[in-house]
Amino acid sequence: MRALVLAVVLVVAGCSAQAAQETSRTAATPPELSATDLAFVDLVIPQNTSTLDALALAKSGSPLRPVADRVTATYRAELAQLREVLAKTGRQESGQHEGHDMPGMITAAELASIEHAPDVDEQLRALLRIQFEEARTVARAELSSGRHRPVVELGASVDRTRAEFLALLGTP
Template sequence: MRALVLAVVLAVAGCSAQAAQETSGTAATPPDLSATDLAFVDLVIPQNESALAALALARPGSALRPVADRVAATYQAELVRLRDVLARAGRPESDQHEGHDMPGMITAAELASLEHSPDADEQLRTLLRTQFEEARTVARAELASGRHQPVRDLGASIDRTRAEFLALLGAA
């Protein structure tokens, strides 16, 4: 099911990029930045941002606090790289996924629940596990179909780090 959702997201992004190209009469993206690359970037940014909001709620002294700090540093560095890709492509940051309840996206309702939960560690662990697994799915789609090497490199890094984070999460 996740693969189907991802395929639809990537296809819609591809259609949007093609439509923009056709209506503007100019290339919508640099020749080596594909619609898949753009869809990947446009999806990972809000995934990382929603996860950062959840990571900020890890409580001091919690077994998850060191994991949250490590993950947050990685996600912040990835956001810099992702935004750099958009800037180099002359593309504004998209908010096309804002408010969407998608796999890997931590919602405002989940954040509110986490903030007030007596079992916050377990709830955070569940949210992060889902987010890490979905990030790997999205990264693998980029690796399978993306063209722009810097974005593919980021996809490989995300796949690798999320596997590491899943192991850390299991050990915390």
Template sequence: MRALILAVVLAVAGCSAQAAQETTRTAATPPELSATDLSGTDLAFVDLLIPQNTSALAALDLAEPGSALRPVAERVAATYRAELEQARAVLARTGRQESGQHEGHDMPGMITAAELASIRHSPDVDGQLRTLLRAQFEEARTVARAELASGTHPPVRDLGASIDRTRAEFLALLGAA
């Protein structure tokens, strides 16, 4: 009986060590993806996320020091930077470059250079920024839900779910700030 218990303990310990090694190896060197691992929806989502977040980061930097909006802007900016890293990592693992196809577009969720200039010269920077961020958060949720409805690659879908959830939280924070 003791031999059986010892064998089970050793087998479990061996499996745990092997699993830990695999987890470490996977975390350190993610497997390469082929371009076909991502659906058109996945790619479109990532291609749109990058300029949306980048344009929003430029706007978030304009939140006035000491205002109620500044802590919200800092929290949102940290999340956006992390999402950009994730999106760019997906592209890198597929061997794709950022397309840049949406940069500078005047479309929902994108904060334009003209809007940034308007904020900089506004007597109500935080008020204008709130309006732009609200629209950006709402559009980001729309795009994320499209990914959740039609995307196929689990990490990209997870990013979409996270964006949907965080933008709902950001909308609530924006209302409270």
């Protein structure tokens, strides 16, 4: 009987030690980002950054200024979240899409044309509309295929806020 009790104690102790080792290993290993999660992060960072540059062009007193202020606050908060996800997963910003001329990115040439345009608000509205629509497309891809919970949750937020921002811009 003593042998049986001793065997049970050793098995339980061994399982507890193994579970503790696995928990320790899991805690030390940063959570993984799926390819979709990483693509989402890699796109949203330069999209938001280029849009912040454009939002700075909204003139004080312009009807677009309150929208620009709201979008700016949201985009800055998202950038902080995205960078936190990268830090927690042991990754750095890739920068692979910086300066690309693709939907959702506001280019340096577009910024320059807005600065000197007589209808700054209308040009800015048009660029923002494209950016918000493309951000929703990217967010929906994350929602359908993403796996890392904080990134998926941010994707849901991006989809929702961009719909709100489109409504604030009004009809084209």
